[in-house]
Amino acid sequence: VQLVQSGADVKKPGASVKVSCKASGYSFISDDINWVRQAPGQGLEWMGWMNPNNGNTGYAQKLQGRVTMTRNPSINTAYMELSSLTSEDTAVYYCAKSGDQGFDTWGQGTLVIVSS
Amino acid sequence: SFELTQPPSVSVSPGQTARISCSGDALALQFVYWYQQKPGQAPVVLIYKDNKRPSGIPERFSGSSSGTAVTLTISGVQAEDEADYYCQSSDSSGTWVFGGGTKLTVL
Numbered sequence: 001v002q003l004v005q006s007g008a009d010v011k012k013p014g015a016s017v018k019v020s021c022k023a024s025g026y027s028f029i030s031d032d033i034n035w036v037r038q039a040p041g042q043g044l045e046w047m048g049w050m051n052p053n054n055g056n057t058g059y060a061q062k063l064q065g066r067v068t069m070t071r072n073p074s075i076n077t078a079y080m081e082l083s084s085l086t087s088e089d090t091a092v093y094y095c096a097k098s099g100d101q102g103f104d105t106w107g108q109g110t111l112v113i114v115s116s
Numbered sequence: 117s118f119e120l121t122q123p124p125s126v127s128v129s130p131g132q133t134a135r136i137s138c139s140g141d142a143l144a145l146q147f148v149y150w151y152q153q154k155p156g157q158a159p160v161v162l163i164y165k166d167n168k169r170p171s172g173i174p175e176r177f178s179g180s181s182s183g184t185a186v187t188l189t190i191s192g193v194q195a196e197d198e199a200d201y202y203c204q205s206s207d208s209s210g211t212w213v214f215g216g217g218t219k220l221t222v223l
Contacts, residue, residue, distance in 0.1 A: 034212065036214075043200075043202065043214060043215075043216050043217040044151075044153075044159065044202055044204075044214040044217070045214065046204075046211075046212040046213060046214060049210065049212070058209075058210050058211065060211065061211075094158055094159075096158075096159075100164070100165075101161060101164040101165075101168070101170050102149035102151075102161045102164040102165075102204065103149070103151070103159070103161060103204070104161055104164075104170065106158035106159060106160075107158065108158060109158055
């Protein structure tokens with residue numbers, strides 16, 4: 001079971017970033033995919049969840065209107081897009097699948113740097 | 117949403133027992149999960165549904181709950197247990213929340 005994320009990215013303030021998360025080793029549509037971010041030296045912040053089977057989503061209130069989670073079941077890949085970036089969005093972004101045992105599998109993380 | 121409160125740091129000597137607390141009003145109604153994160157690595161689930169241990173997690177890690185407070189206990193702490201620990205829970209709407217994290221230092 002593995003989640004492999006896209007590589008690091010650098011964006012200018014006001015831009016958008018899209019991070020991918022490719023699943024393998026299990027049925028992609030069986031477990032929700034969550035996105036969690038971690039700013040430098042800070043704790044974990046849950047961003048939202050997506051049901052890969054039907055595309056239903058739920059977002060953290062703080063990010064409503066700026067975050068969009070989608071998927072392409074044909075290639076077992078989930079996506080997280082965050083818009084209107086500011087320096088406060090500089091962080092490592094993780095995807096993690098959630099099952100009966102919590103967030104049981106995590107991607108390796110994607111560093112997104114927002115800088116002018 | 118709700119908040120989960122953890123102590124910022126806990127220090128113990130090797131072989132001793134470390135206890136990391138996590139409190140929040142909603143904990144009385146929802147399960148709690150615990151994660152370990154070492155520098156530069158993704159978190160790993162240690163405890164799920166308050167007190168269950170995934171396969172491969174050493175028995176020295178255990179979880180307990182009492183009302184709105186839960187505790188992660190690490191018995192016989194080893195140097196390799198030095199890491200950040202996070203509790204996690206959800207509310208009735210499916211929103212997940214992490215505690216602020218506790219840095220465990222093995223003296």
